[in-house]
Structures are given as structure tokens and as C-alpha cells.
Amino acid sequence: MISYAPLWATMEKKHATTYTLQFKGEISSSTIRRLKAGESVSTNTLNALCRILRCDLPDIVEYIDDGQGQAL
Template sequence: MIDLSFTYKPLWKLLIDKEMTKKQLMEETNISKSTMDKMGRNEKVSMEILDRLCSHFSCDVSDIIEHIDEVEKQ
């Protein structure tokens, strides 16, 4: 398994704040279940997906993903 240094926790928090389910997000942004599953495992997704999310929420990339410092991961 590839260990990437990013997390989608900001996106999940945003969904909670907007009272929105992952299913609603998938429908509104045309994101597949497999892509949503990848994000759930903190795996990489395309820049197109990140762009779609940012456009949907009118936000910056840092509002949906967060870089995890190597020290924090331990």
C-alpha cells in the first residue's frame, strides 16, 4: 500500500458542516463510488476530482485536503 501524506479529513468535516452525505456529494459532483472509496482510504485522486470539489463548495484545495507532516503520522 502506498503511504501518502495527505488526508481528506477537511472534506469530511465540510460535509458534516453542510449536513451533506457522501452519497449526496457523489450525486451532485458526479464522483464515482470507487473514487469516494479512494478518498476514504486517503488515496490519491485526480486533480479533476479536486477541482470539481473545490468548484462545488467554492473553496480552496486546503479546505478539502490536508498535508500530514511525517512527524504527525508517527
């Protein structure tokens, strides 16, 4: 499962708000809603978040093994 918990921590550390993402970074309100709900977003969105916040991908998302997947 992908968690966006690092995103919210990074935003707090950088004093960024969802307003910052929407109006300075052109992230749509529906994408913000998806992030808050823990739903999937595109790699383009992840790229934009890294650019806006000047951070790396691990500062935005983390993978949490929920034990429901099958190993290869």
C-alpha cells in the same frame, strides 16, 4: 502524506453527504472509496470537490509531514 480529514469536516459543516458528491457532483463511488481510504485522487477530482462544496483546497486536503520524505 495527504489527509482528507478537512473534506469530511467541510461536508459535515455544509450538510453534504457522499450521496451529494456522487449524484449531484458526479463523483464516482470508486473515487469516494479512495477518499475514504486516504488514497490519491486526481486534481480534477479535487477541483470538482471544491466546486460542489463551494470551498477552497485547504477545506478538502491537508499535508501532514510523516517524516519519511527527504528534504531537497
